[in-house]
Amino acid sequence: xxxxxxxxxxxxxxxxxxxxxxxxxxxxxxxxxxxxxxxxxxxxxxxxxxxxxxxxxxxxxxxxxxxxxxxxxxxxxxxxxxxxxxxxxxxxxxxxxxxxxxxxxxxxxxxxxxxxxxxxxxxxxxxxxxxxxxxxxxxxxxxxxxxxxxxxxxxxxxxxxxxxxxxxxxxxxxxxxxxxxxxxxxxxxxxxxxxxxxxxxxxxxxxxxxxxxxxxxxxxxxxxxxxxxxxxxxxxxxxxxxxxxxxxxxxxxxxxxxxx
Numbered sequence: 343x344x345x346x347x348x349x350x351x352x353x354x355x356x357x358x359x360x361x362x363x364x365x366x367x368x369x370x371x372x373x374x375x376x377x378x379x380x381x382x383x384x385x386x387x388x389x390x391x392x393x394x395x396x397x398x399x400x401x402x403x404x405x406x407x408x409x410x411x412x413x414x415x416x417x418x419x420x421x422x423x424x425x426x427x428x429x430x431x432x433x434x435x436x437x438x439x440x441x442x443x444x445x446x447x448x449x450x451x452x453x454x455x456x457x458x459x460x461x462x463x464x465x466x467x468x469x470x471x472x473x474x475x476x477x478x479x480x481x482x483x484x485x486x487x488x489x490x491x492x493x494x495x496x497x498x499x500x501x502x503x504x505x506x507x508x509x510x511x512x513x514x515x516x517x518x519x520x521x522x523x524x525x526x527x528x529x530x531x532x533x534x535x536x537x538x539x540x541x542x543x544x545x546x547x548x549x550x551x552x553x554x555x556x557x558x559x560x561x562x563x564x565x566x567x568x569x570x571x572x573x574x575x576x577x578x579x580x581x582x583x584x585x586x587x588x589x590x591x592x593x594x595x596x597x598x599x600x601x602x
Contacts, residue, residue, distance in 0.1 A: 345540050345589075348385050349582050350530075350549030353573065357384060357418060360575060362582065365547035367392075368407075371414055380420030385547065386411060387529075388425040391435075398438045400427050404453060408461035415464065423465040423497055425529075426454045431473045431502045443477050451484045458490075467527070468492060469499035470519070478515055493523040497544060501529050513539040533585060540589045551581035 348365035351357070356364060358378025369389040371377065388407070393400055402410075407427055415421040429439070429446035436443065450471045457466050468490055472478035478500075485492055492498050500519070503512040512528075516539045519526055528535065528546040536546060555571040561580075564571055571577035 345543050346545040348547035377418045380418050383420050383422045385422050386424035388427050390428050404456045411464050423467050426457055426466050428469040431471050447481045451488055455488050467497045469501050471501045497527050498524045499527045516542050551578045
């Protein structure tokens with residue numbers, strides 16, 4: 343089955359403009375009085391990286407977050423799934439929160455369990471967090487102890503991987519969890535990560551198109567409209583098509599952990 347690729351979008355109106363799967367942050371939507379109706383399916387990023395970077399903690403509770411997700415689902419339509427209020431595990435994030443990886447794993451699992459308890463109608467997915475491979479498997483075991491069968495979940499997010507895709511560690515994590523029966527979503531994958539293990543993923547998202555556009559002159563059809571295409575849906579769609587075509591040309595099949 344072909345991987346579902348969610349194009350990162352940092353403008354709410356793109357939901358009513360584009361009919362490709364989109365990945366939109368809560369921070370983009372929160373505080374708006376009205377929303378566009380979605381033309382296609384989309385997934386909600388909780389905005390956890392920014393939340394923890396700015397505040398060192400989550401500033402809203404699970405009930406408030408669930409209320410926001412429900413409003414987005416009902417008023418926008420097309421919501422495929424939403425991330426929980428997870429806790430990323432990069433070293434700089436731990437320095438900001440003054441907590442340990444074990445704390446972040448515990449808080450991530452506890453939040454998912456609470457959200458599932460208070461809002462079982464919402465399509466919120468569990469997310470695995472950690473830094474070393476052992477951390478991620480500790481997180482999986484924590485879900486199991488909490489009564490969450492990750493293999494039975496329609497999707498499981500894999501967090502804190504976007505900065506390690508120039509090594510094999512992300513690919514090994516993906517292949518190991520896929521071999522164990524999990525359906526994995528890769529958060530924030532860059533082009534190299536998608537080419538390496540995209541075909542092992544059930545889905546992935548990326549905002550890499552904006553990074554590339556910011557460092558290039560605008561497209562010919564965009565000259566005079568903006569100085570670069572970092573916020574341009576035309577560029578974003580062209581980048582998406584090129585990325586998907588590149589993935590199709592690559593076999594993308596890892597001979598790792600018995601996964602073909």
